[in-house]
Amino acid sequence: MQDSTILSCFLSEKERTKMFTEHTFSDKNLMEIAQNIQHAASYYECPRVFHNMHELILKLENKRRTAAFCGHFSAGKSTLINQIIGKNLLPSHPIPTSANIVHFQNGSSAAISYLDSKTGETHKLTDKQWNEEWFTNSDKMTEVYLTLPIPQFPTDLEILDTPGIDSTEKSHKALAEARLVEADTVYYTVDYQKVESEENFTFLKQLNQSYITPVLLINQIDKHEEEEMAFSLFQQKIQASLRKNNIRVKNIYFISAADPLVNKKDWNAFINELFISSESTVNQVIQTCALGIYRELEHLAVFVNEHIQPSENTVQYMRTYISLPSVEQALNEKKESLKSIPEWERLIDKDIFQECETIFKNAKITPYHTRNLVRDYLESRQSSFRLKGLFSKNKTSFEKERRKQKLIDSLNENVKNYIDVHLRNGIQRILSIYGINSRSFTNDLLSIHYNIDSDLLKRAERFGAQFSQDYVLTYSRIVLDEIRKRYKEILIDLLPSIKEAVQEQQCIQTKQLSTKVSKLKHITEEWAQWEQDYHTLTKWINDVITQLRNAREPISLPSDASDDSQSFYKWNNLNINASEVDIGSFYENAQQQHTQTFFESKEKAAQKLEAAVTYINKKGLSEIEHSLKEKASRLHQKTYRITLFGAFSAGKSSIANALLGEHFLPVSANPTTASVHYIQAPDNNHSHRSVEIFYKSEQDIVDDMNDILRPANLTLASVEDWCDVYAKNNEEAADSRNENDKRVDQKPDPMELLKEEEIILAEQYYQSVHTFKNIIGEIKNADYEIYKQAAASEEHALLIKNVNIYFDCSFTRNGYLLVDTPGIGSIYRRHSQIAFEEMKKSDAVLFVSYYNHAFSKADREFLLQLGRTKDYFSYDKFFFLVNASDLAQSKKELNTVLDYVKDQLIRLHITKPHVLPISGRNALKSYNNNPNEYWHNSGAAGFLEHFQQFAKGNLENTIIKEGIAEIRQAITILQQQKESFAEEEQTRIAKKQYWQKELVSFVEWLKNTNPVTEWQWIEQELEELFFYVKQRVFYRYYDEYKVLFNAARFEDSESFSSQLHRYTNELVQFIFHEIVQEIRATIIRIEHFIQKQWEELQDSIHEKLFSEIRGFFVRKHINNFPETKIKEHVPVNSSTFSFISNYTSYQQFFVEQKNKVMKEQLEEALRPYGDQLIEKYHHQLKQEYKSFFYKQWEEFLKDFSRAAETLITDWKKDNQAEDTTDLDQSINHLKSLI
Template sequence: MNNLILTSSILPNSIKLYDEFMNRHDTIRANKLLDIIEKVYQKQLYIAFTGHFSAGKSSMINEVVGEHVLPTSPIPTSANIVLLQRGEKKVKITLHNGKTTQIDGEYDIEKIKGYCKQGEEIQKLSIFDNNFQISNHLTIIDTPGIDSTDQAHKLATESTLHTSDYLFYIVDYNHVQSEENFAFVSEMLEKGKNLYFIINQIDKHREEEGDFLTYRTKINSALTQLGLKENHIYYTSLRNKDYPYNELSQVKQLFNAIIKEGQEQIFSLAQQHINGLVEEHLQFIEDQEQFQRNEKVAIEEKLKEEKALLDQTTNQVTNLNEQAERLEKELKNQVQQILKNANIIPFETREKAKRFIESQAPQFKVGLFFSQKKTEQEKNHRADRLLEDLAAHTKANIDWHMTNLFMNKYQSSGVKDEEIINIIQSFKTEIDQKLLQTTIKKGASFTDQYVMTYSTDISEAIKQRAREQTNNLIHTFIKQLRESNSLAIEELEEKQHSYKESIQKYEGEMIKINRLLLYQGQLFSVLEKQIEEPFEVKDWLDSVSKKNIEVHEQWSLRESKKVEKEDRPSISIKKDRVVDSDKILKALKNTFKTIQPLEDFQFLSDSLMDRLSSIEQKTFTVALFGAFSAGKSSFANALIGEKVLPSSPTPTTATINKIAPVSSDYPHGTVSIYLKNEEEFLADLNGMILDVSTEAKSLEEAFKKIEKLVNKNQLEERYKVYLQAITEYKSYPSKFVSSTLSEFSTFVAEEDKACYVKEVIIYYDCKLTRQGITLVDTPGADSLHKRHTEVAFSYIKNADAILFLTYYNHPFSKGDQRFLKQLGRVKDAFSLDKMFFIINAIDLASNEEEILDVKNYIDGQLTRQDIRQARIYGVSSLNELFNQKNKNEDDFKVFRKDFTRFIKHDLMEATLLSAENEIAKVSNYLNKIIESSQKKQSEKENEIFHLRNEQQLLLQTIHKNSPEILEKQIKSELAEQVHYIKQRIGFQYPNFFKEAFHPGVFRDQKPTIALDKSVTELIQSIHFEIDQELSALIIRSEQYLKSLLTNWIKEKKEDVIILNSEMILSQPSLTDFSIPTLHVTINELKSSFFKDELKLFKGTKSFFEQNQKQMMSEAVWQKIEELIEKQLALNEENFIISYTSLLTKKMDELVAKFEHEINQMYESMLFSLEKEQDIAGLLHAKNSLSEWIS
């Protein structure tokens, strides 16, 4: 539709067009056209500022207009659209409901800044002031950041694009090469927008990190490859206007040039905008017409259905009433069946019941000395063991089945009640010691027959409790069902009434449809008509504006709360005692030194040596996470105290960098570079091309495909680097490169090499690494390199500490949010809070209040991810590295103190407590040897006999296991976890659908293309969520398995102590857990899989305004839900096989370890009894030990 509107008639024809839009209820296009009409009438040129939040958009605008009118802050400020124009002082405020209010004359600048932050109420502010140092015919637009975590900010930005003649895209110097930047630039250039790209805050550049001109060349190359002209790229600094490469003055000159050029093109630019709106409107009408035709058919069908519906209503009401009675009967029968089949007291539990019953006998006694206390302890122990067993069997055989039963019935009933869901999900049969005791019959003789009787009684008592709970739940459930059915009956009657009304509307609908067929021709007639009579545009604009005007007093500023500074605990220690690591280590060394010369203590001295080595050679993995260019490499250098890792404003960490302790094989300064094998590198390449090509089977094939795609412009220019990378990769046949500190940086920072590097290990001797710490610098979460994010899971799971960095001037980006969401999923599985949150570059803050604002903002964002009581530190890595004093408070020293304490005490606590046990074991053994050596020969012979019997009893005890019970617990736990994963995905699904199917995606492309893109994004979102949920389940399952094994070890130790109170088994370290393979293939679905569901789309208006979006969402969910269930079931089975096998393997390993310890101890004791001992030497050793362990 070229040149549809002639310049001389643009305003009157546009007004006619506006009326047509409104008559057709196309308010979206009408409002956009109204903006253009006002713009053309006032001969205004619109320049919009967009880009990253906190990149300096508002500061740049303040600089251009010569007034500090917009709020500036390192956290998101502008939450709405702000328009600045030169003119008589006034502020026009447009609310989201379309109403407007106006403040004439002087205004409070601080209130205006407050309005700019109120995005929830205010859609747009228009600020007029004669002091603005801009042309009378220029309007400057400020928009929210496109990379804010608030989706409303992005939508607000997109809503301004239809009127903007020029776009100034502002980015932070440290965040230029993000995928989001490149995607936005590409999109705007495709739409023909006049785009200028401004890299702000270049004063952050440090020449020692690289030459600025080289940096500029690299950035310009990346942007021009997208199609942006090089003379549309500028580098600026507002903080240091004298900075050598500052092009701020050129930007101001550009403004003047644009104004001069734009004034001559106002009408032609407006014509382009209007032509685009006409195209959109015609598409809207076509969609609406198709919808109306289908609606006609639908009405006819409804009229037929209505007659049958009148007759069916009574039957449906009867069925609904019977549903409640039928469901109540079914539930009671199935509950009874579950209870009947529930075997909660198998043989092993009866044995524990027998031991419990024995302990309740009046004559029950343990030991000769201090028997009352020991007896009471044994009674409690036996009761606890029985309770634990009963609770586990009840959960596995009753509670989980009840939860499944009621959840299945609930989901099929149609009832929607969160309270009932909560009751079902938290169903648990309560069992306590009182129940165990009161079930014992008075006067009963404690025989084997009575054990069977008691087992039956306690089983029935527990089942009775479960029965009572289910009866209450059934009552609540049925009551809610009846209420729900009552509402359904009312709705049926209302539908009958609505169908009757539809008959009356039918004739009117037919008239509308016929009119639509003629509309397109009429529309072209309006556009092409020459208006000769005078037309008062101002009067028309005034009349339109008055429809929405409100008096100022009817709306007022919502006061924002002032956040006061709060004292944050640097680190919380929740322990009954503080372990003195230095004291224990010293005691361990001296104990080893004391017993090493003793002849019969070799096995103990070996054990002490192993324990000592494990403490002294203990290693820790500390992982650095954060969005790219958050300063992770700089922070790592600051921690080390030297510049080891290369740091740069472009993404340098394209590989995994490790700074590790030195060794004899790897002295200080050695660098080991490990390249990816061919399979790994090929997987990376295929991940890059699969969206536009088929999978490559070899590197040679991948090379040809990439070359072909680049030549056809089907693959972005920046991927050309892989053509060179593939060639270079072949020159390293060993896939290992040995390097040095001065040479390795090219493999880390240059993408043509880094893309095929798997990891780099730098062996560096410093205070940090001498503590056994390996520092891992990971790739940025929001870099354009998609493979950067793939390493996160492994380090979340295995790292001893996680240091999460966010950038002060750009806190909590989308990349941060994605990572922290996953961290929030698994945080409860960590035995310790191992997370530290670092706000880097705190030296950029203007004052302490600004720092507090950022910390509170970060804390709030973490809370949204369910990460509470976070340890947050504001630091300056550069100041720390170069020993520069910060004008603001810097938490680096506080962080070092807290971090050191965490490493030396919190992480070492379990190891140190095990060392204490080793020392106690030595002391007990020494005392036993001294005591035995002083006995007579006959007593020694008796002792030998007793020890051999005791040894056999202990071996029998540790070999007596029931892994089946633990396996059932694992299966039950996994079933429950997978069940809740499906629920969470179901809860998240509406958000995924909303994000994928939004109005913006239908704005500038055909519905078929938009639907294809939307459903593809939906599939990818669901795939990613399932993958993340299952990855989190791996961590939770491993921790659950560890807890089962820990309890099993505790029970074994207790069983051993009952037989020999001086036999202390070691506390093994539960490590080396294999990870099950995930099977998630949802992303392999194509949009054609949902072709029937996508047919529900009848037009944009009906889709978003008449509930069709909800209908499609439900239809798609019904189809994909079954696939999700199958994939979750497949992974659940895989997890069960993996973790039950691992359980058996670990139990076998532990039994073998304990057997070896028992045999070592007893064989040594038996040997000592058969030979003469150096009593004086033993007593000397005892005295020495008492000094160290007192």
């Protein structure tokens, strides 16, 4: 909409290059276009473009070619030009000499003139008046013109010598840059030893941005020492550096102006290029003018676009609404809303009942399981219903009551989860639409519930109806209608109080909407005017570009060239980049700006907060002072925790090593040996490259072995049990082979249920424990090289649990802590707990996938868990790195892969994923050879820049943002104190006494307040979350059953029973793993909800504070929730279910489709165990969070009371600044901080 939109009218780089290098242009047409632009520049009052167009028109008329020489002051420009003209005219010194622009051209006789800097007039000089000072005297003149008889010099060539780009005089620099845009060729001259200086590269980029592609003259190569570096390597180094910095040059010549024979070949090529033929001169001049005209068109278009922009207020609306029809639609909607306000009382009535109808329509009040209970209940209500056996009458009565109660319980649970929760939320949403604060209806909303009892069940019965499936469905519908009726009665009772609130909002909203309508009307008019002006501008731009296209004429390129030129073109081809994809270009926008590191940002922020503390000290702001001190302390102590996740083969270690700057982390010998690595900066107790190795305890090892043996229903109590189990099973296997008869229902041999690699791994654990018995459960400090040897040994590595590595590099020094986790899909259950904890603790999560690897099942399971929780963190901290992106054959292919990964992540419920390419391998290569090229092309440089921006932004949006808000609070209060100096002392004391009284009263009220309503909302949310845990897990049961009990997986019909038991165990473990994962996700969701409730509670309390003392207090935040470890416990296995023994063959199970029967049986058998586990954690978390919530409330009361007492004490002492000067200084200092 601003410059970014106007730029879309311009030619692309490719179009521009093609147009102005491959064509010449009609003189007449170019002149008309130039005059058109000059006239427009005059009309729009743009003097810069008007002047430049004047110069271009003159150039077009006289057809003189200009070669401009520029560079920093010590590059040897003066020596070079003296060498070209064959005379030592220009002064040459190691300090800046050229202060003026000097024009050289060939003529029959010498002539000298200058442009007066004050009058703008040109004056001639006599030989007697001339001396070297005219080159450096910029007080009187800006440009000097010399015409000299130089035999070798073309008559149509003008050479310009410009002041050094590092001139301290801005006017010199501006003048030089203005002349460069008129030059046909710009020769940028650099000192051999300063080619890659930041200043040179910055200026070269500026030239490129002005559509100037210079010739690079690397002067003074006589300084080169072949022993230090081969000259060919130096040339390659320069080329690579230019490519890395995206700098375009026409040619590069390595020369010595002082001694051209040092590199005669390049010197001759340079001179041949400078002294081109007259025919080529005309073409070049016309091309320069055409490009210059186009460049000035762009400058003028941007200038005009800036001046036709609407007001900032309108621009904000344009960014919000995107298009004029959108804002017009918004205006019409606001007008309609204004008209509809008188109808609100009627409309809200309709909306609430419509919401109720929608909820009942979508609610599953009588799902499959509940309908079964309905069927059982109706069956028991039949007169013929009797139970057989002794005491049948009592049994029948008991059974009838039991069935009735189970139905009532089921209906009440469904009503609570499908009606109560959604109806409360729906009414909350409707209230917010009408601008009503739902908190004032909290108790009313929480009381929305109808308790289903036996009376309702009886009312729904139809006496005389025959018991059948149709009657079950009819009865279910009647029950639903009865429940719907009761809820409508509840809503009818609630409506009067809602309508009162609506009446209040009608008055408020009428005023607000009237103001908005007026504002939007003005915005619409201003926007429409801008669109008209913008359309006129863009049409003019397109017309001029069309005229330029029509003015094109074909140009014939030279058919041959000198040997020097030929040798140059062959050499220059080396500049062309290889066909490999430059991943670094993906990040080009992020790399354009220098970003502070995380360490720099947090330290700077901490210092800012500490400075604020000094300015408000002893000003009666002790609460804000204390809060700022605490935040500064947190910032000093904070490290930025980055956690790597990914499959074992994704290359996490190569990414980690690239970030650390060394091939440092060992690659695990086997996925099962992987441990967690924490890489951090050294401290006072740990030196560089030192390592702390935490070895597994015996219980850790037993747990890991049990994870391996889970498919066989084997559980070890100790490591030694493995020896007994192994020997016992071997004996039993031998005995069973000697038996002629085998019972069909005999339990399968556990060893048959295990895969060979699982048995080998369990045995490795057993052997490792006995080999390294002395290190079990120990913490060992070691040198890194010793650790690498240990990690390389699979026997040793099996026993390592965690590793702290202290490594000194720029990454860790900048405050980053890197956590390299075991690969996703680990067989060890503790790793899923680690993954959950790291997702919570981490400031950023990097998920690494491999370029040509699709997501595995383990990847998808992890990403599903991430998708469940991603949107519940305070910011999006997840990055998805596609490693080995250097494998891409083209940029198009890379983008296709990245888009595919994004699509797959979205399918896994990960919204707006940050997918980024990188090559860990190439990044590591950068530490060995071609560092700049490999580091840039690998994407590592771009990613780090992108990531540093993210880390800094994250920091600014958390602690720093809160600190700045508190500084603003302090400024407001100090300004109030300043204003109070104008009051009489008695008035000031009376005011503080009144504040004191109000505050004491408020503290008393607060102490008697119980946040029971907030807890009830949390409790309801927790209940709803756990209800859906059960639903989601068993929705996935059917899909997983199809995968595990697929006919293709059963390989050997003779071992059918063993395979059936193993896959049953895998399904059981999947279900309970899913339950645990869902509960972990629930923890993140409920903590997010508690945070939200707490913030609303804090806002509510602050709003109730007396307005004049509100600013003295800061809001308290929940910092650390209790750490809850959800242990993965599987209470059942295949042996628990006797019905499995009914399935004895492949034929029976698949051909006779008994697998469908088992699916239903197994689900029904698993549900009670799942319900029990879910209810256990529901109860546990409810108790933990309730205790935590009320503890936070108690701490808040204590802190608030303490702050209030301190404030009252300060008021009694009249603890504030002694005069307004002191206050002004503090206020100004604080303002400078924000």
